[in-house]
Amino acid sequence: MRSYLVLAMCGIFLLQYFIQIHMVENLLIVVTLIAFIASATKANSVPRWLGCGMLILGFILELEKGTGIEGINQGIRMNLPLLSLVILVPLLSIPLKLGGFLDGLNSLLQRLKHHPQKLFAGITSVLFVLSPILNIGSIRIVDELLKDLKLPPAMLAKSYLLGFSTTMLWSPYSAAVAVVLYYLKVPVTEYLAYGFGIGLLFLLIGNVLFAACCAINH
Incomplete structure (x- = not known):
C-alpha cells in the first residue's frame, strides 16, 4: 500500500x-x-x-x-x-534493459571488476556525465547497474561521492551553483568554462588519489 x-x-x-x-x-x-x-x-x-x-x-x-x-x-x-x-x-533503466542497451555496459563492468582503478574511473566518469541531468537520481541508476557485481561498499561510496560531487562544482542545474551565480550576478555562460574545468580537475585528482591508495595497499 x-x-x-x-x-x-x-x-x-x-x-x-x-x-x-x-x-x-x-x-x-x-x-x-x-x-x-x-x-x-x-x-x-x-x-x-x-x-x-x-x-x-x-x-x-x-x-x-x-x-x-x-x-x-x-x-x-x-x-x-x-x-x-x-x-x-x-525506471529509466527498464527500457534500457529490455532493449539490450545495458548488455555491453554490464560485460565491460564485469571485465573491469578485477581492475579497481579502471572501474573506479568508469563509475565516476558516468556520474560526472549523468549527474548534471538527473541530479541525485543518477546514483540510483548507476547503483542499479552495479548491484549484480557485488562490489565492496567502501569503493562504491567513494566513487559515488566523487562522481556526484563534481556536479556541485560546475552544473548550472545544481542548486549550490545556481544560487551562487544568482546572488553574485554571474552569467552561467561565463562561469561554465571555469566550472567545468574545475570539475574535471576534481575528477582527475580523485582518481589519482584512489589509484595511489590502491598501489599502497598492494
Missing part, C-alpha cells in the same frame, strides 16, 4: 505540473502527507522520529513566519520535484 501511495504522489505531481489545477494541487498535498505517514510507520525508529520532527518543525516555522497553510503547502511542493526524480529515475 505504501508503494502505491508513493507512486500516486509522483503521478499526481506530474499531472499537476502540466495542467496547473488548484484542486489537483490540494489533492497532491493530501496524498503526499498520507504517503509520508505511511512510510514513517514502516521506517526505523531513528529515521522515523527524525523525519517527523523535521516535518513538525517546518510546520511551526511556517506558522511563526505568518505564511500559514499556504506556506506549508508551498514548502511541501518545493521538495516534490527532487523526491519524484529520485523515485522515478530508476
